[in-house]
Each structure stands twice: as structure tokens, then as C-alpha cells.
Amino acid sequence: MKHLISVLVENKFGSLNRVAAMFSARGFNLESISIGETEDAEISRMTIVTRGEDQIISQVLKQLNRLVDTIKVIDLTRQPHVERELLLMTLKLTKTQQHEIFELINVFKGKVVDIKQKSITIEVIGSPEKINTTIDIFRGYGIKELARSGAVAIHRGE
Amino acid sequence: MHASGQTLNGSEIFIESLRRENVEYIFGYPGGSLLKVYETLFDVKDIQHILVRHEQGATHMAEGYARATGKPGVVLVTSGPGATNTVTGIANAYMDSSPMVVFTGQVPSSLIGNDAFQEADIVGITRPITKHNFLVKDVKELAATISKAFYLATTGRPGPVLVDMPKDILNASCIFEWPETVEIRGFKPTIKCHINQVEKAAQKIAASKRPLFYIGGGVISAEASEELQKLAIQLNIPVTMTLQGLGAFPGNHPLSMGMLGMHGTYWANQAVNRCDLLIAVGARFDDRVTGKVETFAPQAYKIHNDIDPTNVDKNVKVDLPVVGDAQNFLAGLLEVMPETIENRDPWLAEINAWREQCPLTYSNEEDMLRTEFVIEEVSKQTKGNAVVVTDVGQHQMWTSQFYTFINPRSIITSGGLGTMGYGLPAAIGAAFGIKDRPVVLFCGDGGFMMNIQELVTAVHHKIPIKIFLINNSFLGMVRQWQELFHKEKYSFTDLGDSNPDFVKVAEAFGCRALKADNPDTAKAAIVEALAWNDGPILVDFRVVKKDMVFPMVPAGGSISDMLLARLNPKTMV
Ligand SMILES: Cc1ncc(C[n+]2csc(CCOP(=O)(O)OP(=O)(O)O)c2C)c(N)n1
Ligand SMILES: [Mg+2]
Numbered sequence: 001m002k003h004l005i006s007v008l009v010e011n012k013f014g015s016l017n018r019v020a021a022m023f024s025a026r027g028f029n030l031e032s033i034s035i036g037e038t039e040d041a042e043i044s045r046m047t048i049v050t051r052g053e054d055q056i057i058s059q060v061l062k063q064l065n066r067l068v069d070t071i072k073v074i075d076l077t078r079q080p081h082v083e084r085e086l087l088l089m090t091l092k093l094t095k096t097q098q099h100e101i102f103e104l105i106n107v108f109k110g111k112v113v114d115i116k117q118k119s120i121t122i123e124v125i126g127s128p129e130k131i132n133t134t135i136d137i138f139r140g141y142g143i144k145e146l147a148r149s150g151a152v153a154i155h156r157g158e
Numbered sequence: 159m160h161a162s163g164q165t166l167n168g169s170e171i172f173i174e175s176l177r178r179e180n181v182e183y184i185f186g187y188p189g190g191s192l193l194k195v196y197e198t199l200f201d202v203k204d205i206q207h208i209l210v211r212h213e214q215g216a217t218h219m220a221e222g223y224a225r226a227t228g229k230p231g232v233v234l235v236t237s238g239p240g241a242t243n244t245v246t247g248i249a250n251a252y253m254d255s256s257p258m259v260v261f262t263g264q265v266p267s268s269l270i271g272n273d274a275f276q277e278a279d280i281v282g283i284t285r286p287i288t289k290h291n292f293l294v295k296d297v298k299e300l301a302a303t304i305s306k307a308f309y310l311a312t313t314g315r316p317g318p319v320l321v322d323m324p325k326d327i328l329n330a331s332c333i334f335e336w337p338e339t340v341e342i343r344g345f346k347p348t349i350k351c352h353i354n355q356v357e358k359a360a361q362k363i364a365a366s367k368r369p370l371f372y373i374g375g376g377v378i379s380a381e382a383s384e385e386l387q388k389l390a391i392q393l394n395i396p397v398t399m400t401l402q403g404l405g406a407f408p409g410n411h412p413l414s415m416g417m418l419g420m421h422g423t424y425w426a427n428q429a430v431n432r433c434d435l436l437i438a439v440g441a442r443f444d445d446r447v448t449g450k451v452e453t454f455a456p457q458a459y460k461i462h463n464d465i466d467p468t469n470v471d472k473n474v475k476v477d478l479p480v481v482g483d484a485q486n487f488l489a490g491l492l493e494v495m496p497e498t499i500e501n502r503d504p505w506l507a508e509i510n511a512w513r514e515q516c517p518l519t520y521s522n523e524e525d526m527l528r529t530e531f532v533i534e535e536v537s538k539q540t541k542g543n544a545v546v547v548t549d550v551g552q553h554q555m556w557t558s559q560f561y562t563f564i565n566p567r568s569i570i571t572s573g574g575l576g577t578m579g580y581g582l583p584a585a586i587g588a589a590f591g592i593k594d595r596p597v598v599l600f601c602g603d604g605g606f607m608m609n610i611q612e613l614v615t616a617v618h619h620k621i622p623i624k625i626f627l628i629n630n631s632f633l634g635m636v637r638q639w640q641e642l643f644h645k646e647k648y649s650f651t652d653l654g655d656s657n658p659d660f661v662k663v664a665e666a667f668g669c670r671a672l673k674a675d676n677p678d679t680a681k682a683a684i685v686e687a688l689a690w691n692d693g694p695i696l697v698d699f700r701v702v703k704k705d706m707v708f709p710m711v712p713a714g715g716s717i718s719d720m721l722l723a724r725l726n727p728k729t730m731v
């Protein structure tokens with residue numbers, strides 16, 4: 001099953017590498033990983049999406065904790081949380097499809113961030129599942145290029 | 159000794175920090191990026207620098223020293239090739255959880271990343287084989303980084319830590335401040351076991367009819383042998399040990415079952431198979447111990463105490479995990495153990511029947527020499543009191559079977575990584591640390607060649623190690639697998655035509671050397687070697703070529719697959 005893990009790490013060079021290398025060395029699945037600064041400049045937050053049975057996930061959490069640079073490891077999966085991913089996508093723009101494309105952008109609550117004569121670049125924000133659906137639907141309209149941020153997540157406030 | 163508050167350069171800070179950590183020996187080799195450190199070392203008298211002849215040798219020496227004494231071993235090597243030469247030794251210490259701090263020189267900070275002369279990204283290379291590693295970026299951080307490195311190497315589950323020191327940092331100056339305490343917010347190992355878990359374990363132990371201790375190297379590094387002995391004897395519980403756990407419980411005690419696993423004793427493996435309670439302490443359910451995990455200790459309720467939570471439930475699902483230090487666990491058990499315990503006499507009788515059914519034996523004919531005899535004879539002559547170092551191969555497994563280990567820190571061997579070439583430097587390192595017990599090395603003719611250069615180091619420092627070369631003219635352990643599982647295709651394992659005359663080689667290094675090829679000459683050579691303390695001595699034991707180590711549970715097999723002897727006995731010569 002899919003797990004969403006939030007990891008607070010020392011904001012030091014090599015921290016990301018240590019985590020990523022641990023996943024590959026132990027053969028754990030790593031679906032996405034994203035990292036950025038937090039309210040404390042010395043600490044970064046990583047959001048990791050992984051998949052595995054409970055026994056594997058328990059090893060993942062323990063191995064993450066074991067790294068000296070990790071300060072806190074939280075499995076958000078079964079806790080109240082908000083999860084978001086950003087999708088940037090450039091589509092072919094043709095006269096015949098123009099109308100449908102704009103309609104779909106509305107359906108997915110996307111935004112147009114750039115438009116040229118033959119292409120349009122949009123952004124969509126949502127859960128990774130929503131991003132998957134968005135991509136699936138737009139495939140029929142000629143995706144030229146796309147980039148996903150990977151999930152970021154946080155506890156819901158009290 | 160420099161006081162805090164003085165202005166020192168990076169090299170002086172390095173030396174001063176080692177002083178603060180009470181370092182006795184540095185195993186090292188100089189080079190371009192370390193010239194400043196070696197300039198400083200020239201006048202240092204209170205820390206001894208041991209010049210090795212290959213950086214891999216330095217790492218194994220440091221590990222041998224660490225395992226014999228319990229203190230962290232210290233390595234100092236230059237950048238680039240000096241650093242990469244330490245990789246095997248670091249990986250070895252990581253797999254066997256030995257405390258070690260490796261200092262590497264690095265090219266100047268401004269050149270890092272430029273493919274500079276003798277640059278290697280040793281921090282990147284060693285990330286997966288160190289407990290942690292550091293690149294020092296500012297001379298002001300050097301002392302604090304060194305104190306963190308020693309703290310990490312020795313706290314919780316021990317392991318190797320690497321500190322990479324660019325040349326400009328070693329030349330720059332700052333005010334020396336030695337941190338009195340170490341605080342690493344991401345590193346808080348659980349030392350104290352949870353009392354509820356300990357109590358639950360005690361209940362289970364008291365109520366078990368067929369309990370078994372499965373003891374690993376963690377008991378040795380936690381210095382918990384005394385607690386283990388008290389507990390096992392008081393509760394009448396048999397004890398089996400892993401390769402690294404040997405000596406945690408005296409091998410000459412009736413409750414000792416010797417080693418378990420692939421080349422473990424028949425009775426230890428049968429007991430694992432039959433026990434109703436398995437108490438694993440400081441052991442990690444390695445595949446060489448468990449064989450097929452599904453059939454490992456199938457009837458047992460499993461208690462697992464380990465200081466590293468990642469070891470728990472990794473290979474085998476356990477019923478009662480107890481994370482914490484082994485000494486804390488065993489001492490805790492002694493305190494809370496109920497008064498009444500089950501009678502274990504029937505269980506011990508069952509075990510003794512297995513012991514009689516398939517003892518560890520060998521035949522010893524007059525005209526041939528067997529490794530088993532050599533090791534048993536050394537065991538007798540040293541009364542089990544030696545620090546025994548091995549290399550990797552058949553001789554290593556026979557050592558586990560035929561040397562009777564009585565005390566902890568008596569076996570120093572490469573278990574997790576199985577590094578040939580480990581033995582000779584590790585024995586030298588052990589002998590630097592331990593002066594009041596003989597240090598003996600059992601080494602194969604294959605592995606001896608892998609770090610033979612360190613014989614010079616032993617000769618130069620008059621290190622009185624006894625090098626018992628088990629010369630079977632084969633890469634014996636590989637030959638054994640070829641005979642059993644690979645259609646007897648003895649592919650590139652026969653060293654008979656190419657081995658040198660080891661006696662002459664040793665003599666050329668300035669090492670005394672003897673030869674023995676039958677039980678009588680062997681016995682006499684052992685007497686002579688043990689009496690010789692003016693430097694190292696080597697005995698070239700010309701043992702039979704095609705001997706095999708039994709019992710053997712084939713890799714991934716179950717106890718029922720255990721091989722007890724050759725199917726079709728062949729000549730050994
Ligand atoms: C560095 C290294 N290379 C290869 C191996 C694989 N290996 C394991 S045991 C062995 C044979 C060892 O031969 P020898 O040193 O003569 O010891 P023996 O088994 O004959 O006692 C080999 C090649 C290893 N363990 N380590
Ligand atoms: Mg050999």
C-alpha cells in the first residue's frame with residue numbers, strides 16, 4: 001500500500017543523498033521524494049511517497065530514523081494530513097481542440113501559465129491521484145512535455 | 159597537550175582532538191594532502207603512529223585493535239587512492255559493527271569537484287558503509303566534528319565513521335575549543351530497555367520448557383558476558399553463539415552448545431529446530447545463521463533484544479522485540495526473573511543425546527596433518543586463553559568448531575563481509591592492544607597473500623603474533639562448494655602449482671618461520687611458536703588438501719538438509 005512519509009532532516013549537504021541512497025541500497029520502492037526548507041533554516045522537510053507491505057514500511061521508517069541527519073520521521077498515511085502535488089504541462093494547441101482543452105482545464109481547476117500560437121502551458125495542483133487522472137485525460141490532446149513536483153504533505157492543524 | 163583557547167592550526171587541532179579522545183595508536187600512511195599532519199606528528203610522542211604498508215591493512219589493524227580492546231580504532235590516510243584503499247576495511251567494520259574512526263586527507267576545498275590530482279569523493283563512496291561521515295568545511299568545526307565522530311563510532315551500535323579533511327583546513331588556524339559534551343539531535347539510540355518488555359520476557363523464560371539463548375556479537379560489544387553467564391547458569395538455559403558471539407559464554411561449560419548456523423554444531427542446530435523459546439541477544443538473524451527463514455526455529459516463541467531497531471523484524475518476524483543495550487537487557491532479566499522456573503533437565507538430556515549422536519570429530523592419521531588437529535592443539539596449548547584471529551575460509555569455520563573460546567573478545571574474525579586478507583592486519587592490531595595474552599592467527603594460504611605486506615609492519619614493531627598458516631594449497635572453501643554443488647569443476651581454486659615457499663617468503667620479510675607436515679612436527683612447532691616472543695613467527699602447516707568442513711547446512715536450506723559428512727569419501731591428499 002502507498003505510504004506518505006514526512007522526514008525532517010538537517011539542512012546539510014548530502015542529507016538528500018543519504019536518504020535516496022538508503023532507499024536504493026535497501027531495495028525500497030521510492031515513488032517520489034521532494035525536499036525544501038522549513039520555518040527553521042537549519043531543518044529541511046522531505047516528503048517521500050513509497051509503497052510496501054507493513055513489514056517493509058516499518059523497516060523504511062526504522063532505516064530513516066537510523067540516519068544521523070534525520071531528526072524526525074512521521075508516517076502521515078493514517079493521520080489527518082494534506083497532500084499536494086504540482087503538475088506543469090505543455091500541450092499542443094490546435095484550433096479544433098482549443099475549446100475542449102480550455103473546458104478540461106476548468107474541470108481540473110488548472111491555470112494557464114503560458115500560451116503561444118501552437119502550445120499552451122498549464123499548471124494543476126492536487127493530490128498525486130488527481131494529477132495522475134489529469135495526465136491520463138490530457139494524453140489524448142498531445143502532451144508535449146510535463147513535469148511533476150512529487151508530493152508534499154503536512155499534518156492538518158488542530 | 160594544548161589547552162582550549164589557544165590558537166592552533168588544523169593539524170595541531172587534529173592531534174589535540176585525538177589526545178582528548180585518549181587515542182593510543184594511529185594506523186596510517188602519509189601522502190600529499192596530509193603533509194601538514196605528518197609534520198605535526200613528527201614531534202608527537204604520546205600517540206604512536208604505526209606505519210602500515212597498504213591502507214587496507216590500516217583499516218583491518220584498527221578494527222583488530224578495536225575488537226580486542228573495545229576502544230575505537232583510528233586510521234589516517236591520504237586523499238584519492240589512500241582513501242579508496244580503505245573502502246574494504248570500512249565496509250568490513252560496518253558489517254561487523256566495530257568502532258572505528260577513519261580520517262582521510264582531501265584536496266584543498268577550492269579544488270573539490272574539479273577532478274583534482276588525487277581527488278576522490280570518499281564521503282560519497284563511503285556513505286552506505288559508514289555509520290555516518292563528514293566533510294570538514296571550516297577549521298573551526300574540526301574539533302567538534304572529531305568529537306562527534308568518536309561519539310557516533312562508539313555509542314549505541316558501534317560502527318565506522320569517516321572524517322574527510324581538506325588540505326587547506328589542516329593548514330588554517332583558529333582558536334581550539336574542545337566540546338565537553340556531544341549533542342546530535344538526530345542520534346538518540348535507545349540504551350535502556352522498556353521494563354514492560356523485559357518483564358514479559360522474564361515470564362516467558364520462566365515458563366519455557368525448552369529455552370535457548372542465541373547470542374551474537376552485540377553481547378561482546380556491550381560487555382554483557384558476565385550477566386549472560388549468571389543468567390544462563392542460574393536458569394539452566396543452553397547457549398548457542400554466532401561466529402561473533404563465541405566467547406560470550408565459556409565454550410567449556412556444559413551449557414555451551416558452540417556455534418549455530420551453516421557450519422554450526424549438529425546439536426546447536428537441532429536445538430534451534432526444537433526449542434520452544436528462542437532468546438536472541440545482540441544477534442541479527444543473518445542468513446548464514448538462519449538458512450531458510452521459514453523453517454528457522456519453527457516451534458519457538460522468539461524474543462529479540464538488539465540495540466539497533468532496524469535489526470528487529472528484518473529477516474525473521476519476532477514475537478517480543480526488546481530494543482536496547484544487551485547488558486541492560488540481561489541485567490534487567492536477572493532482576494525481574496520469577497522465583498519458580500520450569501525444569502530444563504529433560505531438554506538438556508535431549509540436547510546431550512544429539513551431541514553424542516554427531517560430535518565434532520575427525521580422524522588423525524600419522525602421516526597426514528589435518529587443520530582440525532592443528533586448531534585443537536593450539537586450543538589445548540593456549541588453554542583457550544589466546545586472542546584468536548582468523549582469515550576467511552575453511553580454516554575460519556574449523557576455528558569456530560575446534561578452538562574452545564572461554565572469554566569474550568577472544569575471536570576476531572570477518573563475519574559479515576567475509577573479507578579475505580583481514581586476518582594478518584587484524585592480528586597485528588589486536589596485538590598492539592593486548593599484551594598479556596598470546597595473539598594467534600589462523601590464516602589460509604589464499605588469504606595470507608591478500609595483505610602479506612603487513613608482515614613487515616609486524617616485524618618492524620616486533621609484534622609477537624603467531625601466524626598459523628593453514629596451507630592446503632587450495633582456496634579451500636570455494637573448492638568445497640565446487641565439490642558439493644558445482645560438478646567438481648575445480649575452477650581456479652588449486653594454488654598448488656603457484657603458491658610460493660611461505661617459509662622463505664616469511665624469512666625474507668625478517669620473520670621467523672617453521673614448517674610442519676604431520677601431527678608430531680605440528681605439535682612441536684606450536685610449542686615453539688607459543689614460546690617465541692621476539693617478533694612474529696610463522697608456521698607453514700602443510701595440511702591435507704581436500705578436507706571438508708562439516709556439518710554444513712547448504713545456503714538457504716533447512717536443518718533437515720544438514721550435511722554431516724562426505725557422501726562418497728575421497729582421498730584428502
Ligand atoms: C576478498 C575476497 N575474495 C574472495 C572471497 C571468496 N572466498 C571465500 S573463502 C575463499 C577461499 C579462501 O582460501 P584460503 O585463504 O586458502 O582459505 P581455506 O578456505 O583454504 O582455509 C574465497 C576465495 C572472499 N571471501 N574474500
Ligand atoms: Mg587454503
